[in-house]
Amino acid sequence: xxxxxxxxxxxxxxxxxxxxxxxxxxxxxxxxxxxxxxxxxxxxxxxxxxxxxxxxxxxxxxxxxxxxxxxxxxxxxxxxxxxxxxxxxxxxxxxxxxxxxxxxxxxxxxxxxxxxxxxxxxxxxxxxxxxxxxxxxxxxxxxxxxxxxxxxxxxxxxxxxxxxxxxxxxxxxxxxxxxxxxxxxxxxxxxxxxxxxxxxxxxxxxxxxxxxxxxxxxxxxxxxxxxxxxxxxxxxxxxxxxxxxxxxxxxxxxxxxxxxxxxxxxxxxxxxxxxxxxxxxxxxxxxxxxxxxxxxxxxxxxxxxxxxxxxxxxxxxxxxxxxxxxxxxxxxxxxxxxxxxxxxxxxxxxxxxxxxxxxxxxxxxxxxxxxxxxxxxxxxxxxxxxxxxxxxxxxxxxxxxxxxxxxxxxxxxxxxxxxxxxxxxxxxxxxxxxxxxxxxxxxxxxxxxxxxxxxxx
Amino acid sequence: xxxxxxxxxxxxxxxxxxxxxxxxxxxxxxxxxxxxxxxxxxxxxxxxxxxxxxxxxxxxxxxxxxxxxxxxxxxxxxxxxxxxxxxxxxxxxxxxxxxxxxxxxxxxxxxxxxxxxxxxxxxxxxxxxxxxxxxxxxxxxxxxxxxxxxxxxxxxxxxxxxxxxxxxxx
Numbered sequence: 001x002x003x004x005x006x007x008x009x010x011x012x013x014x015x016x017x018x019x020x021x022x023x024x025x026x027x028x029x030x031x032x033x034x035x036x037x038x039x040x041x042x043x044x045x046x047x048x049x050x051x052x053x054x055x056x057x058x059x060x061x062x063x064x065x066x067x068x069x070x071x072x073x074x075x076x077x078x079x080x081x082x083x084x085x086x087x088x089x090x091x092x093x094x095x096x097x098x099x100x101x102x103x104x105x106x107x108x109x110x111x112x113x114x115x116x117x118x119x120x121x122x123x124x125x126x127x128x129x130x131x132x133x134x135x136x137x138x139x140x141x142x143x144x145x146x147x148x149x150x151x152x153x154x155x156x157x158x159x160x161x162x163x164x165x166x167x168x169x170x171x172x173x174x175x176x177x178x179x180x181x182x183x184x185x186x187x188x189x190x191x192x193x194x195x196x197x198x199x200x201x202x203x204x205x206x207x208x209x210x211x212x213x214x215x216x217x218x219x220x221x222x223x224x225x226x227x228x229x230x231x232x233x234x235x236x237x238x239x240x241x242x243x244x245x246x247x248x249x250x251x252x253x254x255x256x257x258x259x260x261x262x263x264x265x266x267x268x269x270x271x272x273x274x275x276x277x278x279x280x281x282x283x284x285x286x287x288x289x290x291x292x293x294x295x296x297x298x299x300x301x302x303x304x305x306x307x308x309x310x311x312x313x314x315x316x317x318x319x320x321x322x323x324x325x326x327x328x329x330x331x332x333x334x335x336x337x338x339x340x341x342x343x344x345x346x347x348x349x350x351x352x353x354x355x356x357x358x359x360x361x362x363x364x365x366x367x368x369x370x371x372x373x374x375x376x377x378x379x380x381x382x383x384x385x386x387x388x389x390x391x392x393x394x395x396x397x398x399x400x401x402x403x404x405x406x407x408x409x410x411x412x413x414x415x416x417x418x419x420x421x422x423x424x425x426x427x428x429x430x431x432x433x434x435x436x437x438x439x440x441x442x443x444x445x446x447x448x449x450x451x452x453x454x455x456x457x
Numbered sequence: 458x459x460x461x462x463x464x465x466x467x468x469x470x471x472x473x474x475x476x477x478x479x480x481x482x483x484x485x486x487x488x489x490x491x492x493x494x495x496x497x498x499x500x501x502x503x504x505x506x507x508x509x510x511x512x513x514x515x516x517x518x519x520x521x522x523x524x525x526x527x528x529x530x531x532x533x534x535x536x537x538x539x540x541x542x543x544x545x546x547x548x549x550x551x552x553x554x555x556x557x558x559x560x561x562x563x564x565x566x567x568x569x570x571x572x573x574x575x576x577x578x579x580x581x582x583x584x585x586x587x588x589x590x591x592x593x594x595x596x597x598x599x600x601x602x603x604x605x606x607x608x609x610x611x612x613x614x615x616x617x618x619x620x621x622x623x624x625x626x627x
Contacts, residue, residue: 104537
């Protein structure tokens with residue numbers, strides 16, 4: 001809705017850091033969207049951070065460099081930020097607040113929507129179902145992503161979680177159904193952002209991707225908006241346009257740090273590790289925007305990627321994320337081969353809804369369980385071998401160690417640019433379990449073993 | 458002496474036979490070992506060649522993908538820049554068209570209506586004056602309402618939303 005004669009406030013009391021304090025305002029509320037026009041005619045945007053009587057504090061996305069108190073005019077939209085939604089986002093590269101970075105015109109849409117989202121009626125929710133295939137063997141086989149699911153990637157500093165996130169975004173698909181990826185890069189350094197952009201170029205050119213890039217030196221308030229923008233774009237693509245949408249949010253730890261910074265600026269009482277007390281509900285308000293809706297064809301699958309500071313899984317960010325998400329993919333330095341996924345600590349709680357007969361392969365769930373059980377036994381055998389030496393292990397235990405080695409070499413290890421079909425992943429998986437004698441494979445049905453087991457394995 | 462040698466003949470023969478058998482066994486084992494080593498070396502060489510070929514193919518593919526991505530990005534950038542130019546041109550022409558209203562006979566009535574609009578938005582205490590480029594600007598303490606023709610034209614283009622895509626739609 002266009003306001004033809006918007007009221008501009010001209011009494012700027014103070015400029016401090018990214019904040020503009022405007023006096024004499026009336027009826028302005030928290031989180032209201034503001035636009036700031038400089039003397040030069042340049043336009044910037046911001047959000048209301050705090051209101052006290054007639055004084056409104058606005059955080060400016062682009063910062064206040066070059067702004068003078070005199071001659072600056074601030075207009076309030078009277079509502080939280082809204083963005084245009086629709087197919088105009090496909091194939092575009094924008095910053096964390098949705099402004100184009102690709103040299104194109106501003107993104108336009110047939111409708112607009114509040115970035116804070118519209119809470120979904122719980123009775124209209126459908127449970128996640130059908131897989132999202134990523135082309136990464138370890139994920140597709142053992143922690144299958146399910147359409148409408150939220151599943152996190154936990155990583156520690158120094159591991160290539162961004163490369164993995166970009167690989168998933170570049171390769172994922174929904175078995176030929178219309179599929180779109182919205183990649184929100186949050187708090188990334190310039191080289192990381194450039195690497196992500198290069199990796200996703202092909203998908204972007206094909207009009208199947210929206211890339212939102214919030215860089216490490218962008219204002220923190222924009223970092224808080226970026227995942228909300230991504231989810232708002234995704235919801236429209238999924239529930240109005242009927243596409244299956246994967247939203248990758250990387251890195252959510254940067255998001256939480258931005259939230260902490262804004263909370264401190266608002267003078268709120270800090271909770272665990274100085275994060276605001278509402279960190280759990282704030283994260284839930286993002287992650288819970290995934291799902292499927294009864295009667296509508298599309299789905300939103302959310303994949304938050306986060307780094308655990310100092311590898312601490314009990315840190316508030318991974319801890320609270322783990323409460324909300326339906327499983328996790330854990331990266332560890334103990335696995336030497338890319339993608340460094342720890343198969344025994346990774347889990348997709350929704351896997352049964354997305355794998356199995358009619359979805360992937362009939363033996364999928366049993367085969368995944370068999371491999372996980374065998375890897376667990378191999379881990380015990382390795383611990384035993386550290387005490388008594390490998391020579392003292394039983395022949396069966398040695399076969400389990402051989403299986404673990406075959407798993408890492410033949411199935412888990414994968415190049416960053418390698419996309420494996422489901423058939424290839426299963427071929428490799430049968431190769432791996434065939435390292436064990438057939439009598440050890442008690443979780444697989446005789447029919448499945450007849451079809452898949454290789455005696456010469 | 459000779460009798461002793463004759464007597465030991467069978468022993469010597471047996472020893473010799475045994476030694477020959479041992480030598481044969483060693484030679485066979487060595488041959489088998491050599492064949493195995495050669496076979497191992499061949500297999501290793503094949504694996505190295507296969508790995509190198511795979512790596513080479515992957516690098517080649519990555520290189521061509523990078524080149525393809527670069528040219529796709531260039532093409533996309535050109536297309537998007539052209540769209541932005543089209544939008545800027547629309548903005549410029551809208552500004553021109555609106556400024557031409559100043560020469561229309563109904564212009565004074567338009568200015569009156571814009572002044573009313575500005576006061577409605579910002580309050581009756583605002584001082585309204587005509588903008589040099591056409592239209593009005595109303596100002597008061599800490600408040601301002603810009604109803605200049607140029608600002609209105611800008612708002613009108615912004616209000617088009619997705620309709621501007623018709624500029625470049627096939």
